[in-house]
Amino acid sequence: MTDLADKVALVTGGGTGIGRGIALGYARAGMKLALAGLETAPSADNQYLSAHLGGYSAAEAAAAEIGGDAFAIDADVADAASVDAMVARTVERFGRVDVVVNAAGVITACPIAEMSEAAWDNIMGVNAKGTFLVNRAAVLQMRAQGGGGRIINIASIAGKFGTATLTHYCASKFAVVGFTNALAKEVAREGITVNCICPGIVGTQMWTLLNDAFAEPGETPEEAYARVIDRYVPQGTPQTDEDMAELALYLAGAPHVTGQAINLDGGAAL
Numbered sequence: 001m002t003d004l005a006d007k008v009a010l011v012t013g014g015g016t017g018i019g020r021g022i023a024l025g026y027a028r029a030g031m032k033l034a035l036a037g038l039e040t041a042p043s044a045d046n047q048y049l050s051a052h053l054g055g056y057s058a059a060e061a062a063a064a065e066i067g068g069d070a071f072a073i074d075a076d077v078a079d080a081a082s083v084d085a086m087v088a089r090t091v092e093r094f095g096r097v098d099v100v101v102n103a104a105g106v107i108t109a110c111p112i113a114e115m116s117e118a119a120w121d122n123i124m125g126v127n128a129k130g131t132f133l134v135n136r137a138a139v140l141q142m143r144a145q146g147g148g149g150r151i152i153n154i155a156s157i158a159g160k161f162g163t164a165t166l167t168h169y170c171a172s173k174f175a176v177v178g179f180t181n182a183l184a185k186e187v188a189r190e191g192i193t194v195n196c197i198c199p200g201i202v203g204t205q206m207w208t209l210l211n212d213a214f215a216e217p218g219e220t221p222e223e224a225y226a227r228v229i230d231r232y233v234p235q236g237t238p239q240t241d242e243d244m245a246e247l248a249l250y251l252a253g254a255p256h257v258t259g260q261a262i263n264l265d266g267g268a269a270l
């Protein structure tokens, strides 16, 4: 297993939820961290139901918590120039990038008849196109460094099976899984591995939105969350961002695992 101390990691969505959990795990392993987040988005079609995501402020807070030379970058994964600048800033600061984790992602819940083109475009733009842009920039940088590197895309079990009212989100996450598998084969001889983590249910802002969306008449969001976990997760418990950090640490160190989309879901997608 590779020693991760002093390796440089760039984590998008690194100020909140799963991205933050992975960043903290990487910091504990002695890695140097660039945390990217988006403060203001062009769209309110997301789990915050607002164009103000506060992702950069959150990344700044996480970087301060980590300390050392961890730092935050305001970047939009759906915008090519912003993504390229994000990688350039990381290289400017640390001289290289060894691990890129793309955890930035958005969700809404909506029946097909009510789904706007704008909502579809935003979910696909951030989750699917964002994955393409971040992975392209990562590969170009890793290649410029002479090869080698780890790319970890945070997909979802929604990239393994469909869920009603999440057609756009499921389409975007199936796209991330397929993209990852194809890119892994393309760059395999360069020592770059590309994998997905497919989380099940982690109680982040995403589930704040979904609990409201999935609540049945008379049910509180907390009751909806408990019902969904009981019904869909064989182990009967949600997963944690620490679970995601453990797998992200493993993938950051594993030289011969590539092209995989690993479910970390208590058995939900078996």
Ligand SMILES: NC(=O)c1ccc[n+]([C@@H]2O[C@H](COP(=O)([O-])OP(=O)(O)OC[C@H]3O[C@@H](n4cnc5c(N)ncnc54)[C@H](O)[C@@H]3O)[C@@H](O)[C@H]2O)c1
Binding pocket: 012, 013, 014, 015, 016, 017, 018, 019, 036, 037, 038, 041, 047, 053, 054, 055, 056, 058, 075, 076, 077, 078, 102, 103, 104, 105, 106, 126, 154, 155, 156, 157, 158, 198, 199, 200, 201, 202, 203, 204, 205, 206, 207
């Ligand atoms: N929470 C879960 O149960 C769960 C399950 C499966 C997959 N996921 C995936 O995990 C990832 C992280 O989600 P989370 O649950 O931690 O929620 P979260 O809301 O805490 O994290 C999403 C992050 O993405 C950032 N972001 C959104 N749009 C962006 C953009 N255009 N550019 C840059 N950053 C942007 C947000 O600011 C936020 O920091 C997402 O890709 C999500 O689809 C989550």
